[in-house]
Amino acid sequence: MGKFQQYTAIIEKEDNLYVALCPELDIASQGETVEEARANLIEAIELFFEVASPEEINERLYNEIFITRLEISVG
Numbered sequence: 001m002g003k004f005q006q007y008t009a010i011i012e013k014e015d016n017l018y019v020a021l022c023p024e025l026d027i028a029s030q031g032e033t034v035e036e037a038r039a040n041l042i043e044a045i046e047l048f049f050e051v052a053s054p055e056e057i058n059e060r061l062y063n064e065i066f067i068t069r070l071e072i073s074v075g
Contacts, residue, residue, distance in 0.1 A: 011037050023065050
């Protein structure tokens, strides 16, 4: 059994699809629902780890990702 790691998923609606992004690895996927986009992103990340060399993983992996909400005065 493999070890588990946690990554961030940012999911946003674009037109009629949901786009899911993992910013730590710069990997994206999409789906017709949030759940489908999430599942497709998980699959894409798992496939990446199956085929990527250790060098490519190290080059793409960003360890410090900060997600926060901003309050902006508009108008």
